[in-house]
Amino acid sequence: MSLLHDVEDMYSNIWSDQTKNEKKRKWAQIKHTSIDKGPPNGPDLKILATSAKLAQDEVVELLTFDNDFILFADEILNRFGISIKNGWLL
Numbered sequence: 388m389s390l391l392h393d394v395e396d397m398y399s400n401i402w403s404d405q406t407k408n409e410k411k412r413k414w415a416q417i418k419h420t421s422i423d424k425g426p427p428n429g430p431d432l433k434i435l436a437t438s439a440k441l442a443q444d445e446v447v448e449l450l451t452f453d454n455d456f457i458l459f460a461d462e463i464l465n466r467f468g469i470s471i472k473n474g475w476l477l
Contacts, residue, residue: 391436397466398426410458417454427455439467
């Protein structure tokens with residue numbers, strides 16, 4: 388959980404970045420919510436924080452069907468070095 392704040396910060400940066408509006412709109416549509424309700428939260432952030440901690444010492448690939456990760460795979464890779472694998476493409 389030591390990197391939970393870093394994960395929250397990454398999503399906060401995405402939400403404040405106007406160049407990411409298309410990704411945020413797509414996320415909101417898939418999640419049946421609005422961008423104004425804020426970025427992903429809850430258990431998914433703990434999963435990502437745990438993966439980020441592991442990625443400090445080894446290569447981490449996260450297989451997921453969750454669009455909280457899939458749609459922001461580039462940002463996750465750049466920030467934490469975690470490669471997101473879209474389970475829907477298997």
